[in-house]
Amino acid sequence: MTAAAALNDHLRQISAMGRVAGLLGWDMETQMPRRGAAQRAEEAGAVARALHALEVDPALAEAADAAEAAGADPVTAVQVAEARRIHGRATRVPAALAAALAATTAEAQTIWEQARAARRFADFAPALDRVLRLKRDEAECLAREAVDGYDALLDEHEPGMTAAAAAGLFAALRPGLVELRARLTDGGGAAPRLEGHFPKEQQIALSRRIAGALGYDWEAGRIDLAVHPSCSGTFGDVRITTRIDEADPLGSIYSTIHEVGHALYEQGLDPETGLTPAGQFASMGVHESQSRLYENQIGRSRAFAEWLYPLLVETFGPLSLDSPDALFRAVNRVETGFIRTEADEVHYNLHIMLRFDLERALIAGDLDVDGLEAAWNDRFEADFGIRPPDAAMGVLQDVHWSVGAFGYFPTYTFGNVYAATLDAALRTDVPDLDSRVATGDFAPALAWLRPRIHRRGRMLPPARLIAEAAGREARPEALVAALKAKFEPLYRP
Amino acid sequence: MTAAAALNDHLRQISAMGRVAGLLGWDMETQMPRRGAAQRAEEAGAVARALHALEVDPALAEAADAAEAAGADPVTAVQVAEARRIHGRATRVPAALAAALAATTAEAQTIWEQARAARRFADFAPALDRVLRLKRDEAECLAREAVDGYDALLDEHEPGMTAAAAAGLFAALRPGLVELRARLTDGGGAAPRLEGHFPKEQQIALSRRIAGALGYDWEAGRIDLAVHPSCSGTFGDVRITTRIDEADPLGSIYSTIHEVGHALYEQGLDPETGLTPAGQFASMGVHESQSRLYENQIGRSRAFAEWLYPLLVETFGPLSLDSPDALFRAVNRVETGFIRTEADEVHYNLHIMLRFDLERALIAGDLDVDGLEAAWNDRFEADFGIRPPDAAMGVLQDVHWSVGAFGYFPTYTFGNVYAATLDAALRTDVPDLDSRVATGDFAPALAWLRPRIHRRGRMLPPARLIAEAAGREARPEALVAALKAKFEPLYRP
Structure with missing residues (x-):
């Protein structure tokens, strides 16, 4: 040997x-x-x-x-x-x-x-x-x-990333998000909601149909119900879980799309090296970029709503939303809330910055556990204008710290920035992406990601990998610009 | 420590x-x-x-x-x-x-x-x-x-057992079985068959109902479909698999009962020691005694047929069998066949003896692989009066040798002998066992087995364990006597 x-x-x-x-x-x-x-x-x-x-x-x-x-x-x-x-x-x-x-x-x-x-x-x-x-x-x-x-700790999840670099990224992202948030939430009430009763079995069937359309390989995976949505396993055996709320099919659908994004990455690893470190996913941030790209850049696009709307009608009958446009608005509602996992694209990264600053202070010893709840609530009120009514809506909402996953939260934002960067390049290379998505043809997106991200494993550091794939450096300003381009027209009176 | x-x-x-x-x-x-x-x-x-x-x-x-x-x-x-x-x-x-x-x-x-x-x-x-x-x-x-x-090799599966002792047990068992077989198969055609179409979902529901009635703890196990029936896991997590043939619900039912017998053993281990060697199952023979006791001594009794018959009617509607007695006869059909796993109680141990003798000769070098198929077919014809038409019906039917499980087959017969011994003692100690079984009350059997077998783990050698539980040594003649007592009246003209 x-x-x-x-x-x-x-x-x-x-x-x-x-x-x-x-x-x-x-x-x-x-x-x-x-x-x-x-x-x-x-x-x-x-x-x-x-x-x-x-x-x-x-x-x-x-x-x-x-x-x-x-x-x-x-x-x-x-x-x-x-x-x-x-x-x-x-x-x-x-x-x-x-x-x-x-x-x-x-x-x-x-x-x-x-x-x-x-x-x-x-x-x-x-x-x-x-x-x-x-x-x-x-x-x-x-x-x-x-x-x-x-x-x-950060390096465990995002190899090569430093706290200083992450802080710089957040600092570049923050002003634009704060400014956008302040303008948009005023008009938040305008977005319609999908209301009604949506039976579990039909939701599961629809989730499976969407996963298959996105390119999920059923011979290399399965979907089950669980308390928490997740994606586990790799390469030839990548399993997704989802949860069902019979009052809210969009929650399950978008959670499934998110997990399918993760799963497509794992299913698409290089056959030669995929089961070794060199062939595995590049970082948690890059992983999140795949889930977010499918969930947000593709899944919350107008073209996707055009494809999804008739599927919803076919599955559940007449809807409380009267058009694909209403669906597009419903899945892009911007609303201040306490819970990170329910946050819209505009608010999400502000949740992450809060956690990043607090956990850095905790690890450094600048903040102790006794002061954490007050620090959380003060910061939340400063950033979001509302104060958590209790700890479950605030400092207790995430499992991460209990399992010792300090240094993990920032990777969510890295993923969002990477996803926006990849999406811009994807749309340049595939000019008819939207018209393909509107007909349920997701093959071009996957064909673009496979050689550029999935099959490259860990051969490059995360930031290099994204830069080579997109032909440009990932920049937080690009995420802000994309969010403005999408949300401002939605909120125009 | x-x-x-x-x-x-x-x-x-x-x-x-x-x-x-x-x-x-x-x-x-x-x-x-x-x-x-x-x-x-x-x-x-x-x-x-x-x-x-x-x-x-x-x-x-x-x-x-x-x-x-x-x-x-x-x-x-x-x-x-x-x-x-x-x-x-x-x-x-x-x-x-x-x-x-x-x-x-x-x-x-x-x-x-x-x-x-x-x-x-x-x-x-x-x-x-x-x-x-x-x-x-x-x-x-x-x-x-x-x-x-x-x-x-035998000791791996049945600690303390020797080839000589096993050979002695088979020698004592053989004449009675050969003689009984010769008399009974003449009348084999008299047993009725359950015919019709039995939908999968209803079969699964019925299997679950039967498992629960026998005492299977659903909080410590689950039943799934698989190509091969099995029982795996132990103590708080004991999983059963079954397979469904829509033309033959009795196959699935008796296979489930068999696996539930194994599962009740595992679920009933001593909570203190069950996850260690001293508390685990005593031997493969003792394990098989638990599955066989439920499958044959209880499950193929007249009393069980009285309980099962109305359940079958409730599940599937009117049956091709017109009474519990007809069901009792159907599940006790004696018929010469090629396949061990489909063999009735009278033939089963003759299948084992054939394998025991051949695998001993293989290990000893007295028989080589080139001569195995002919040796199998000759012996089969001598014992059963028919010659396997092809290798799938003969020497290729069992997985055991391919996975190296030489010395395993005899434990099936040990289990049958142990089961007959335990059943005789159980019926002495619980005189109304049949009337309880006929109403679907299987608690007395489990209550009898738990302290005598399940909770004793590996604290005694297998033969000692059975002897202490039953208050008598396990003797092959007792199995023959029990089979005669059951089958002769069924075949009386």
């Missing part, structure tokens, strides 16, 4: 064990009987330990060195870098800290669920404090010279 | 990783999209390697020694013995041989499927030969002094 093949073999095992962990999670959300929870925790723990053992194995570092010494081709060079990243991360975090993090976040997630149901931040604060202290320790272990703790 | 607790912890990890492997298999049969197969093989391989690493870990042997030295309580004494069995087995088989077996059997199973479809043994023979040679090597590694190779 060549050195490169030996390295590849070890990395494939790591990827495989990671997929097993993912499958346990999917099964837990969709299939597992209630009484299986306790033993499932032991199963997940055993898999996590086995994965860690593969990552800390000195043979991995040796294989990387040997492959490099043998003169690495470009793919192997990326495998070497990824192997060192994986091995370095696993060895720099002591086993005791990793175990404490796993146990503490598992417990904290349960406590968070209960606290959110009770709408009391105080119930969650001690658990969050334990998580935060461990994450600070982890960040310190991960950070190398010239990299502060938050950078190290 | 005490020495016993450290041992327990290591054993729980092994059990957990084993459950993960089982879940991957279940998912593959019931949920996985088609294109997930290739990567699933890598996932199963990674889990198998992780399991092997836990088993060969010297810390396991050290923990067993330390726990023993600390003065083991009865449960810990069994954990020590099981730990040594697991560790010894894993360390005695070289890693290269274990890997070759895994790869060769995976390949051979696919080849077997194709050969069976083509009905050509020659297509499968080279693959079987490769498996056989590896299994002989494995048996040699596993065997210790005074234990021949087949004994070592």
Whole structure:
């Protein structure tokens, strides 16, 4: 076996064990009987330990060195870098800290669920404090010279990104969004709503139909119901979950489109390298760009509404919306709200900036958990003009911090900026995109994304990947410009 | 941590990783999209390697020694013995041989499927030969002094059982079965058949209803459709699969009852030890005794037919069978056939004896693969009076040898003998069992089995466990006597 093949073999095992962990999670959300929870925790723990053992194995570092010494081709060079990243991360975090993090976040997630149901931040604060202290320790272990703790956490999700660069991106994005938001919300009441009763089975059938039209490969995936929408798995086995609200089919439809965007990325990885680090998704930000491009740039376009409207009528009968234009307006309602996951395109990134600033302060020690709820509410009121009525509508709304996912939130905005950048280039290269979308032909979009993003895996750093795909750097100003171009005409009196 | 607790912890990890492997298999049969197969093989391989690493870990042997030295309580004494069995087995088989077996059997199973479809043994023979040679090597590694190779393979499935003891049991069983078969098959044509069209959804609903009535805990399990009926998982998560033939609801019903018998065992394990070796099922023979007891001794009783008949009418409308008695006769049809899994109670164990003798000869080197098909057909004709028309009806019908499961077949007959023994004792202790069963009350049977079998785990060797539960040794003659008592009146002119 060549050195490169030996390295590849070890990395494939790591990827495989990671997929097993993912499958346990999917099964837990969709299939597992209630009484299986306790033993499932032991199963997940055993898999996590086995994965860690593969990552800390000195043979991995040796294989990387040997492959490099043998003169690495470009793919192997990326495998070497990824192997060192994986091995370095696993060895720099002591086993005791990793175990404490796993146990503490598992417990904290349960406590968070209960606290959110009770709408009391105080119930969650001690658990969050334990998580935060461990994450600070982890960040310190991960950070190398010239990299502060938050950078190290951010780098886990968006390789190469720094807090300073993210702050710069947010600073460039913010004024335009604030200004646009102030003008648009005045007219928010004008957008119509889709009202009625929409039976579950018909919603599921419609979601499946839309997923198929977008290019989702049913031989390499499946859709199930779960409490939270998600996309898990990779390449030949990419599973989506969705949830149904019988009063709101658009919620399920757009959540499915979002997850299909993620799934198309995973299904489209390079067959040769897709099950190894070099062939996997480039970053969480790039992943989010795929889901957002389908959900927003394509899914919330006027052309898409023209395609979707008759499908809705065919599925549910006469609608409370009288035209594709009314549907287009309904799915582009701009409205100030407390909940990030329900936010429109104009508000969404303001939610992210709030979390970014707060979690940076938490990791740096400039803000402590006791002060978090007040800090959240003050900032929310300053940015959105309304104050959360309780913690469930505010600081308790997201699961992320309970599971220790600090440094994750910014990737949502990176994704939105990347998506706007890709969309502009896609429309330049495919001038008739809208007329194709209006007839339900989504093949040109997928054909454009596959070679430029999906099949390139992790061969380039995220920002480079987007820039090469789009033929231009991703710039936050482009997102603002696109939002203005779309929303201002909608709100013109 | 005490020495016993450290041992327990290591054993729980092994059990957990084993459950993960089982879940991957279940998912593959019931949920996985088609294109997930290739990567699933890598996932199963990674889990198998992780399991092997836990088993060969010297810390396991050290923990067993330390726990023993600390003065083991009865449960810990069994954990020590099981730990040594697991560790010894894993360390005695070289890693290269274990890997070759895994790869060769995976390949051979696919080849077997194709050969069976083509009905050509020659297509499968080279693959079987490769498996056989590896299994002989494995048996040699596993065997210790005074234990021949087949004994070592048998011991994997039925701890403590030897080929000589199994041969003795078969010799005691055979004359009575041969004699009964000869008399009964003359009258086989008298049994009526259930004919008609039985829609899938109604069959599934009925299977679920029957499973629930038998005591299957829906909070600790689920039923899905698959190509092959199975029961996987343990304790709080025990999953059953079934298959549906719309021309034959009794096939699905009795297959479900069989799997529910397995599932009740797993769901009823001791909550303290059920997820460790000491608390797991005692042997494959004991497992089969639970499925057979429900399928045959209870499920094919006259009382059960009285309960089931109105359920069938309620589910499917008027039947081609005019009474519970006709149903009782239909599910007890005795008929010579080629396929083991379709065999009635009278013929079933003759199928097993044939396989036992052939596989012993294969492992011993007294029979080679080239001579196997002829040996099968000759023996079949001698025992059953008919000759298999092709290999699919003969030597290719079972998956077992392709996956290397030599030494497994005998456990089916052990299960049948154990089931007859347990049933006799159950009926002594619960004199009104039949009248309870006739009203759909299966609680007394489960209440009897739970403390005597399910909760005792592996605390006793299989034969001891059955003897203590039944208050008498398991004897093959008792099975023959029970079959005579049931079938002779049915065939009286």
